[in-house]
Amino acid sequence: MSGDARSSAFEIELRLLLEAIFLRFHYDFRSYSMASLRRRVTAALSALGCETVSALQEKILHQPETFTALLQYLTVQVSDMFRDPAFFLAFRQHVVPELATYPSPRVWIAGASSGEEVYTVAIILAEEGLLDRALLYATDINPDAIAKAKAGVYAEERIPTFAANHRAAGGKQPFERYYTSAYGHAAFDRKLRDRVVFADHSLATDSVFAEVQAVTCRNVLIYFDRTLQERAVGLFRDALSRRGFLGLGAMESLQLTKQSSAFEPFLPELKWYRRS
Amino acid sequence: MVPPLLSRPRETELVVVGASAGAVDALGELLPALPADARVPFVVVVHVPPSKPSLLVDLFSSKCALAVRQPFDKQPIEPGVWIAAPDYHLLVERDRTFAVSIDEPVNYSRPSIDVLFESAAVVYGRALAAVVLTGASRDGAAGARKVRAEGGLVLVQDPSEAEVDVMPRAAIEESTPELVAPLAQLAQALRDISRGRP
Known part of the structure; x- marks a missing residue:
């Protein structure tokens, strides 16, 4: 069999798998980036002991509990707290002062995964004296990730990176005061999540649930195809108040979306945009 | 005298290049040699530390006849050097646009050469050439093995000349x-490849 034929067999199986997942579990990965899905599903095959994607499809349909394991491969990405410190320094210096003009500013962290970015935003708002009257929505499609985000417990070995990033992002307090260490883990202060609503929400299938003054959605759109990117950015457009802020990942841009007219550059080199 | 690369006719439509320790000097010899009228895009992964902004685009822009750019997500793959x-993997989609991901590092690297090569091999098949340097x-x-499996060309820097020979040797072992x-x-x-020859 030639390489090309083998590739297309894989792609056919992959599309069928995504269709099966949608029909059976109502998760819609059909508009995800195929290049990334291909790698993730290939990794899942060996981990779940399947020779082919068709075998994996059979397994999740007939042993639905396997789907939870597959979902981890399809969705989870680990991010560091204050990843891209310059982005969060800009948030602190230029976005937070604007948020402070609202009586109860709301921030939506879309694709919050295991919560690193939620604690990042909460720490900045706390240091700027805004957390007590703010409300954060942290959403993701993966219930296991949301559970981790709620727990706020991370491997202690990750703390030096988090702390260095926090400093580089203009951190005002010693980072140690935000967590307690035990048995190789760091548990973050529960007060940081008092003002956080964690929720199951899909940018692919759900709609807008609240009006917010800022959205951060970083390194999530890169996993979507252009159709789904349009949908997600459309949700942000509809959720944001006039003059609200949108922050994206370093490699993401509104340049190729049709919604670019709904936004204006705020600090475009740092991926901050503003609802026009 | 360059030996004939091919036993069968083909048109190469994309060149992917991977380099690590010693990359700056090696690429400094290769990339400026590419002609301004190259019709084929060259996509380069170099292992760089994640925290530092990459200076490679600026460095090579001044030396190359071709435009040297850093691709962003969903950008069409046009001629030039990319x-x-x-801190992001770089991949290629079926519609010949770039994709990026923050999936776990592969071979302790993000970007990883394997990730680029494997995704490009699937899309370009026989129309891909992959180059492994120092x-x-x-x-x-x-990645080079996958490129060969999909019918593409693999070119490797002579290990005896490479600043560090581990990567070229591994590619030779795995991919003939x-x-x-x-x-x-x-x-x-x-x-030759960039001008549509051979």
Whole structure:
């Protein structure tokens, strides 16, 4: 069999798998980036002991509990707290002062995964004296990730990176005061999540649930195809108040979306945009 | 005299390049040798530390006849030289646009050469040429094998000339390349490929 034929067999199986997942579990990965899905599903095959994607499809349909394991491969990405410190320094210096003009500013962290970015935003708002009257929505499609985000417990070995990033992002307090260490883990202060609503929400299938003054959605759109990117950015457009802020990942841009007219550059080199 | 690369006619439509330790000097010899009228895009992954902004685009822009750019997500793959951003994998989609991901590092690297090579091999098949240069890891070897499996060309820097020979040796072991040669000869081969020859 030639390489090309083998590739297309894989792609056919992959599309069928995504269709099966949608029909059976109502998760819609059909508009995800195929290049990334291909790698993730290939990794899942060996981990779940399947020779082919068709075998994996059979397994999740007939042993639905396997789907939870597959979902981890399809969705989870680990991010560091204050990843891209310059982005969060800009948030602190230029976005937070604007948020402070609202009586109860709301921030939506879309694709919050295991919560690193939620604690990042909460720490900045706390240091700027805004957390007590703010409300954060942290959403993701993966219930296991949301559970981790709620727990706020991370491997202690990750703390030096988090702390260095926090400093580089203009951190005002010693980072140690935000967590307690035990048995190789760091548990973050529960007060940081008092003002956080964690929720199951899909940018692919759900709609807008609240009006917010800022959205951060970083390194999530890169996993979507252009159709789904349009949908997600459309949700942000509809959720944001006039003059609200949108922050994206370093490699993401509104340049190729049709919604670019709904936004204006705020600090475009740092991926901050503003609802026009 | 460059040996004939091919036993069968083909048109190469994309060149992917991977380099690690010693990359700046090796690429400094290869990329400036590419002609301004190159019709084929060159996509380069270099292992760089994640925290530092990459200076490679600026460095090579001043030396190359071709435009040197850092691709962003979903950008169409056009002719010119593209250098992967630090801390993201760079991949190729079926519609010949770039994709990026923050999936776990592969071979301790993000961007990883294997990730680029494997995704490009699937899309371009026989129309792909992959080049493995100096480096101290095995990244690129599995990717080169996949490129060969999909019918593409593999070119490897002569390990005896490479600043660090681990990466070219691994690629040779894994993929039986069409050409193992010093940089000067690779540069000639890439010039030919970039003009639609052979």
